[in-house]
Amino acid sequence: MPILFFLGIVIVVLAIIDIIWTILWVEGGAGFITKALSSSLWRVMSTFAHGNRKALRLAGPTMLTLTLLNWIFLLWLGWALVFSGSTNAITDTVNQTPIVWQNIVYYTGYTIFTLGLGDYSPASPFWQIMTAIASGTGMLFFTLGASYIISVVGAVLNKRSFSSSVIEIGTSSEEIVKDAWNGNDLSNMNLLLMDMSDQLSVLSMKQKAYPLLNYFHTTNKKEAIAIALPIIDDALSIIVYGMEAGTQPNPILIKKFRNCISNHLETLEATYIKSADEPLALPKLDQLKKDGLPVVKTDVFESQMAGLTERRKKLFGLLKEDNWQEKDLDL
Incomplete structure (x- = not known):
């Protein structure tokens, strides 16, 4: 029946567009089918998990698996409908x-899966061509699907590596600033700022290319970017607004890193998070002052930080969306 043939062609074309869009279009994020599937699955899983991070740890692998299975289903269904479009599309070469x-x-x-012919074969040259095209879509799926898995898993490792790097420097913003102080200034931060901003910049690009990264959660605080990002951002805020003039690291490197954090938050906001109603609590300067660091007065610091309210709401939104609480920033 022609209607089944054309319906099958439409499904196959939509599946191929979604595969190419999701895997090859770096700036496009996920295809419309994959995006709808992922967001729906996330709503279901987050509802049933009730904030249980051990359960949410399965969200990423589950969605990656279901995304691949969805592409298989669409290709299989589409081509089955195509070959159902005619009663003479294929023949039984064994039993007739x-x-x-x-x-x-x-x-x-x-x-689709084996590229070979068995008990059945196409009945005419037209259906031979359609069979060859169907085999080609199978090869396309397996090639791109394998590269997609490798890319996503690699990006997950990059994200956790960045988070671990932050926490290894210090478990709080105050500790990071204190350990960077050399007695005169914070120039020890220069190399660190350069390296970590490059890491985050690459991670932001991968986040934009593979929105599925949003759904890979961890129960380990030291590997959670939702915890690492507020900590390192607070450390930068202390350096910029909480330390006396002349003690800061290279201002270009600070600007670059802060812009990288802003870009990352914008990428997440477009696909995953929403700003919290309240900003994160401000870091404290009292202990740094006791340790002898030249910090500004508290009221001056708070006044300067007032301009970062929206930024800190986004950071809090990331923390909440990843099912952590503000107290979890206390490592």
């Missing part, structure tokens, strides 16, 4: 019995 729908599903499956 009439073709039923189970035979078409079987024929479509091994055409």
